[in-house]
Structures are given as structure tokens and as C-alpha cells.
Amino acid sequence: MNQFEAKVSIRLRPSVLDPAGEAIKSAASKLGVEGINSLRIGKLIEVNLEAKEEKEAKEKIELLCDRLFANKVIEDFDYDLKDVNE
Amino acid sequence: MSDFIVGIVVFPGSNCDRDMVWALEGCLGIKTKFIWHESSDITGVDSIVLPGGFSFGDYLRCGAVARFSPLINSLNDFVKTGRRVIGICNGFQILTESGFLPGVLTTNKNLDFICNDTELEIITSKGNWFNSSNNKLKLPIAHGEGRYFCDEDTFKELSDNDLIALRYLNNPNGSSYDIAGVINKKGNVLGLMPHPERACDSSLGGNDGLFTLKSLLEFS
Incomplete structure (x- = not known):
């Protein structure tokens, strides 16, 4: 089995x-940072997984x-998928 | 009807399950039974309630983890028999996440957790979930993530098939098309953000929820 790392953005x-993004945007302007046209919040999920090959790792993540x-x-x-075998 | 049993599903984080027992048994004399979400045995249960709360801490998205519970897996066959399922608040979120009902529930527009009575318009008579002699209802809501979202195509499908159950009169959370509750095509699955179980005694502010809970006794 090979080791893979995936970084998934939602x-x-x-x-x-x-x-929530709008609220943070308004806080940013209170901090004094001007010129922010849009600010949206997402999620980052990091997954470490085993798979026989990259194709299988990709299928699992998808x-x-x-x-x-x-x-x-x-x-x-x-997502970004990386083979992390040494 | 005395043998009729309503199953109330309990997830880790459910918090309206006991309110539902009070409403069904205490106010309506309907027998209930708690069903732990890891059970897939729903034989002997005549209708099912997915109660409000914060199943699995609302992690990832509300209802996203609960949908993989064995009980939810066995719900499909249950629904096909025509028996009734109501999902209230978090239960509604679970029903959309698991695909029993279209759309999704997400963060309220104003980011507030809203805990208030709300005026609702009854839209469909399909499924006979609401008292058709009234056009309006007053039920409490209590949610931070109750903004119903659907795209135009889904809205058209909902409208064309008469699947919109309730609409807010003042849309407190920014829901698409003011939608507060929807039903499935067969009419035996209802999901709604307002809490009928908290409106079952006039001394507690109203009893507009009684009809909907009593209608769990019907068969679609």
C-alpha cells in the first residue's frame, strides 16, 4: 500500500x-484593512490515506x-493529491 | 389506534426527543418509543420522528454525519411502505442531507440564532399534515442554521409538484422563496424548521403544532 496526502478545499x-464571510469582511474593515471586495469562508480538510496507486487514492477522495x-x-x-512515499 | 407507535430517533446531540415524547404522549396520548440511531430495526414502529438538536455536534454540516447512521439507511424502505416520517429542525437538516427531501439548510442570513414564534402560511394540503381549514400557523423556531436554500430549478420542481409545505410570512432567516418546510412527492415525508412539538399546549403559548403531530397517525 502507498501513502497519499490530500488537501481538500470546500x-x-x-x-x-x-x-459568515460578510461578518469577517466587516471585521477586516474595522481592523483598518481597506479595499477588500469580497471575502468568503470555506473549509480545508487534510486526509492521509492508503491506496494501491494514485488512481485508487483519487477515487477514494472523490x-x-x-x-x-x-x-x-x-x-x-x-483537491490536491500527493504521493508521500519515501 | 392505541397500538400505534411513533419511533423517535435519538442521535448523539439530539435535544428535542423528550419534548416530542411530552407532546405525543402527554398531549395526544400517542405511544412512543426511542430508537437509538445505530439500530436499523424499525419493525413495530408505525411512523418516525427525527427530532431537533445538534446531531454529532453539527460537525461538517448540520445532518451530514447523521445521514450515515444505520437507522437512516433503513429509512428508505420504511418510507416506501407509505409510513410517515417527520424531521423537525435538525431532523429536517438530516432529511435534506440524506436526499429524502430536496434543498439544504445553511447559516441564517443575519448569523443570529433565532428563537422566536414565527407566522407561517400553509401552502400544500398534500399529505394532510396541516389543518386545511386554516391558512396560517404560529410555531416557534430555534435555529442558527435554518436558511433553506434551493436553486431555481428545484424551486420550480417544488412548486410544480405542490411540495412546499410552509412558508414564513416574515422570512426571519433568509430562506429561498420563504420556504420553512417541504414534503416529498408521495407526501409521507415532511421536513420543517419550526417546532410543532413546542406548540402543543395553549398555556405554553399555542397549540398550532397538535394537528401536525396527530397526522403522524395517518398513512399516505
């Missing part, structure tokens, strides 16, 4: 309002993203 779809990590009604996902 983002709210552009059409979905992000009230299943996780599709069925568990993201709700595709409101969220998009993408």
Missing part, C-alpha cells in the same frame, strides 16, 4: 450567500468529497 458556490465532505447543492470542492 467552497460555497458563488450563488450562495455567505453571511467519493468522500461527493458524498460526505461537500453538499453539492451549495458547495464546490477541489
Whole structure:
């Protein structure tokens, strides 16, 4: 078995309002940082997994993203997959 | 009807399960039974309540982890028989996450946790979940993530099939198209953010929830 590391990003779809992002945006301007046009909050999930090969690791991550990590009604996902075998 | 049993599913983090017993047994004389979410045995249960709360701490998304409970897996066959399922608040979130109902529930527009009575309009008579002699209801809501979201295509499907159960009159949380509750096409699965079990005694502020809970005794 080979070791893989995946970094999965989950983002709210552009059409979905992000009230938490809006709140942080307003805090950013209170901090004195001007010029922020948009600020949206997502999630980063780091997964360390075993698989025979990269194709299998990819299948596992895609299943996780599709069925568990993201709700595709409101969220998009993408990921980076790295072979971490020494 | 005395042998009729309503199963109340208990997840780690459920907190309206006991309120539901009070409403069903105390106010309506309907027998109930708690079912731990890890059980998939729902034989002998005539209808099911997914109560409110914070199942699995609402981690990842509300209802996202609960949907993988063995009980939710066995719910599909239960629903196909025509027996009734109601998901309230967190229960509604679980029903959307598991695909029994369309759409999703996400963070309230104003980020507030809203705990208030809310005025609702009854939209569908399908499934006979609401008293059709009234157009309006007053039920309490208590949620931070109750903003119903669906896209235009889903809304069209909901409208065309008469699947919108309730709409807010003042839309406190920013829900798409003011939607507070939806049903499935067969009419035997209802999900709603307001809490009918908290409106079952006029001395506690109203009894508009009684009809909906009593309708668990029906068969679609």
C-alpha cells in the first residue's frame, strides 16, 4: 500500500450567500484593512490515506468529497493529491 | 389506534426527543418509543420522528454525519411502505442531507440564532399534515442554521409538484422563496424548521403544532 496526502478545499458556490464571510469582511474593515471586495469562508480538510496507486487514492477522495465532505447543492470542492512515499 | 407507535430517533446531540415524547404522549396520548440511531430495526414502529438538536455536534454540516447512521439507511424502505416520517429542525437538516427531501439548510442570513414564534402560511394540503381549514400557523423556531436554500430549478420542481409545505410570512432567516418546510412527492415525508412539538399546549403559548403531530397517525 502507498501513502497519499490530500488537501481538500470546500467552497460555497458563488450563488450562495455567505453571511459568515460578510461578518469577517466587516471585521477586516474595522481592523483598518481597506479595499477588500469580497471575502468568503470555506473549509480545508487534510486526509492521509492508503491506496494501491494514485488512481485508487483519487477515487477514494472523490467519493468522500461527493458524498460526505461537500453538499453539492451549495458547495464546490477541489483537491490536491500527493504521493508521500519515501 | 392505541397500538400505534411513533419511533423517535435519538442521535448523539439530539435535544428535542423528550419534548416530542411530552407532546405525543402527554398531549395526544400517542405511544412512543426511542430508537437509538445505530439500530436499523424499525419493525413495530408505525411512523418516525427525527427530532431537533445538534446531531454529532453539527460537525461538517448540520445532518451530514447523521445521514450515515444505520437507522437512516433503513429509512428508505420504511418510507416506501407509505409510513410517515417527520424531521423537525435538525431532523429536517438530516432529511435534506440524506436526499429524502430536496434543498439544504445553511447559516441564517443575519448569523443570529433565532428563537422566536414565527407566522407561517400553509401552502400544500398534500399529505394532510396541516389543518386545511386554516391558512396560517404560529410555531416557534430555534435555529442558527435554518436558511433553506434551493436553486431555481428545484424551486420550480417544488412548486410544480405542490411540495412546499410552509412558508414564513416574515422570512426571519433568509430562506429561498420563504420556504420553512417541504414534503416529498408521495407526501409521507415532511421536513420543517419550526417546532410543532413546542406548540402543543395553549398555556405554553399555542397549540398550532397538535394537528401536525396527530397526522403522524395517518398513512399516505
